[in-house]
Amino acid sequence: MDAESLTFILSIAIRSSAAILFAAIGEVFTERSGVLNLGVEGMMLMGALSGFVAAHASHSLALGLLAAMAAGGALALVHGFFTITLRANQVVCGLALTILGIGLSSFLGRPIIGTVGMRFTPWPIPLLQDIPVLGPALFQQVPPIYAGYLLVPAAWLFLFHTRPGLNLRSVGENPQAADAAGIPVNLIRYGWTAFGGVMAGLGGAYLSLAYTPGWKENMSAGQGWIAIAMVIFALWNPWRAALGALLFGAVNALQFTFEVRQITLIPSYILRMLPYLFTVAILVIITRSKGIRRRAAAPAALGLPFEREGF
Amino acid sequence: MRLTLERRLVPSQRAVWAGQTVAVLLAFAMGAAVLRLTGADPLAAYAVMAEGALGSLYNLSEVVVKAIPLMLCGLAVAVAARIQIWNIGGEGQLVLGGIGAAGVALFLSPHLPSAIVLPLMLAAGFLAGGLWALIPGFLRARLEVNEILTTLMLNYVAIFWLEHLYFGPWRDPMGMGFPGTAMFPDVAWLQRLPGTRIHLGLCFALLAALLLHWILSRTRWGYEIRVIGENPRAARYAGMRIDRHILWVMLVSGGLAGVAGMAEVSGIHYRLQQGLAVGYGYTGIIVGWLGRLHPGGILVVSLFIAGLLVGGDQLQAVMHLPSSVGLVLEGTLLFFVLGSDFLSRYRLRWRKEDPWTPRA
């Protein structure tokens, strides 16, 4: 394979991974606080729709992004209310949100299917784009992707080198200990659940404003779910989440390349299955690997509502 | 003065009923708000939906038709949930069931005596769905891999495989560009109630509900399932093999969804085509949950939800509003029931001062 193909594949991989990356980072934060949010797919779709509509109506991409994040965040707050305050079952709640998000977006979005709206155009970064092989792949992308580049290290720094990050991590691991240390457990859970929704919405907006501009029913095609799986693969670490998203993008890119070049080595339907089978495989590996399990397991309090004992 | 939450010892039945009624009303109110958003008149819309679902005998029969796969998928979710397993893979298991049945119908039926074609298709549908569910079941039972994601991922794999089959190797050579397999021979058609599209699948669903109820309450296996779901530690203390039970449950669960697939394929479509994976598996989760995991409740709820879906279709046809309003109503209904559920588990109390008593 020559350098040009490599650049091409890398470029597509990055492009296909962004939505998952945003949603996954958001879910990492949500789950780190101890809340399981399975509504990511619904939030992504609502974000995609809201972003597209808002951008189209206001002729402002920025406003579109904001609207998308607000939509995702609002849905996430609903999830938070039901799971944190009302202590409802987190799995059912998340599923309900997904179904609601799918239905609502499909319903409200019907009239605008096929509309041509605003879209992000690539912003090549001078100098950086001239780096051989990597340059064109990394630095000739749309702005949200650059935001993604910054998001990952920022997330990591925040998580491990700031006090709010320490508080977040403790809440998800041992809420009793955090509570005894005076940390407002439920408030933190609300906040990071909302953040997760905001990120999912952002991912959705990326889809409708950059990746496949426009609105199509169910346009995320399960990427919300894959993002959730990626969080497990990432062992709740932002860098590994980025890696996971990129791997997914790479599989996507490979499938695309095979189709374009009409390589029939692997039938296209199997190629399309690969990301999902890949997800199952890594789930098995992660769950079985004792070393990994010990070093970086799920937040111990994930999925469990917090009730203050005693008093 | 402070508003506090107290856990109830016994979930209050009255609260449950009251809560569910309020939930339904609130859901419809929410739906009305959404309809308003698109400029439609909610009352008119609901009237159209009601007409579509209940307006005529034929419409009612259509509700039953849509309820059949919902019943089976709801039962599938319920039986797994009894042992604390979340089977989100109903969609994929349904598809596999359809594939299995179609395989028999298209390739084996010419060589077989006509009497055993349908029973064989039923068996194939059950087994195909069951085996598809057994994969994540095995991963969960033996390797402790979380089943929510594995069942879900396999849904996508199943759908891709389905598309591949009816676009590719199983495509009808005389289909004139229309994607789908050839039509099944007559022997592979499930009988219908004349004048309607209600097919024999209804019997499968009702039988499955009765059987499941009987098994859970009156057999040793059913008892063990319920104990494991209630308290795995106590179950282990009593000497029950948990992993083995998980495997069997997944087989049955997937099998039920597979039967739903078989019923759709040989009762409605008579071929393998687009329109098989339309979300019955996912809706089944809602049905199972709203039906409180009880076969009787599931039957009732599936009729209700099917009514919403049929009404939604009518809405699309008459008022040109997207039929997905049904999905919206489903989602909000689930939420409000979740919320009302909370009231049955907890009591709201005004207290004079902070409640400084620990949980007993």
Add this chain to the structure above:
Amino acid sequence: MATTLTSMQGITKRFPGTLANDGIDLEIAPGVVHALLGENGAGKSTLMNILSGRYRPDAGEILIGGTPVRFHSPRDALRAGIGMVHQHFLLVANQTVAENVALGHKTPRTILCWSRIEDEVRRLSEAYRLPLDPRARIDELSLGQQQRVEILKLLYRQADILILDEPTAVLTPGEIDELFATLRRIAREGRSVIFITHKLEEVMEIADRITILRRGRRVADLTPADVENRRELARLMVGREVVLRVDRTPVAPGETVLELRSCSGQGDRGQRAFQRVSFAVRRGEIFAIVGVAGNGQRDLVAAITGSQRLSGGQLLVFGKPHGAGGPPPMDRIAYIPEDRAGTGSLPGLDLTDNLLLTTYPSFCRRGVFRREAARRWAEAQLDQFHVVAPSLTASARQLSGGNLQKLILARELSKGPDLIIAEQPTHGLDIGATMDVWDELLRQRARAGILLISGDLREALSLSDRIAVIFRGQLMGVFSTDDEDAIAEIGPMMAGVVQAS
């Protein structure tokens, strides 16, 4: 450093079913190691939970330097300089020492420079001689080291009063010495250390002041000089037990149903739980093992019922060796677990289902339940054991503690067992339910051998024919309950004062 006196006055605290603290007064002087002594259930932890802000008293006051204070949370108490190290540490297992110490502290506010924090932690740990690596993960540390982290947390926040709840329970003898050195160092600085314990020798070694609680009341407040010997302390702590008049008709003991020969076993954290335990239980007798909770009883029972392995010795059940893991013949053994709601029952299922838990195979024929027969049998059982329930279809969750226990008894005893293992069977039950359980056990005595594990001396003395005291995983003595001289020594034995005879 505080130079003020902290006092608790008239503290009363009620929990459903018990009066945990009944008008207790306590004065804590600075620079003092103050021991709070008492049996399990005496109210020590409750009192300290009130002082540390976790519980709120129903009556009474806390005064610091003469000024009344009210705590709404442990954070308030910490701000006032009072902190507690609980028996179950509140540490985040997969985080480092530094992260745990820094958690919840006010500074630094946003950016955490770990190297600086680690240096501070290192400095503090060296100053108090609590050797710790700030970068070590909590789950890689021994329990003794984890405890040091908890103490360090309090010192980091400059607590004036440090409360430790049964701190030596998880320590090796060497670590105990180190801990005591640290506590003395802390007290020398003018801080106060409150030390909750039931171990007398520790009290004599480390305490400057001793307050003894019994059944929620303060019974003594003294210094080590006031105490002649530990025996006296034990009597104050345990009191003179009144043996209830219980009808125990003499039964000639039959064959041995359970025998332990020099058995040793480990706990779930790998520590030594019990060593070289030997005893035998015969049909027709009740053999009680009495001791303060946490002295190895739970692991001993787990080894006998097969959920844990023995690390040494021989276990014979009905004459046949066991102990290689895996349950002994449970159809002849009734096990009444301590943990009623946990292992013992199915809270959400109805009473019939609960009764069937260990007996259902006999109601099944070829996979199908004989539902009617089961129901009738269940009704009979509930009747026979006087289980009061709203209805047969009620769920087990709805039963009171006493009735749930009777249900479990009904279930287990319906097997017609030859060996009954009863673990704290009347724990948390009112007097009526307690008598019912006692009656049933005595009735069973005729045809079975009963091993009774209890922390209630009165219960053990009333029911059993022979009694053994367990302390730190060893049996301190086995004797007949007719031996009055030996009985008098039980209290001190439970506190570890007297050795086995």
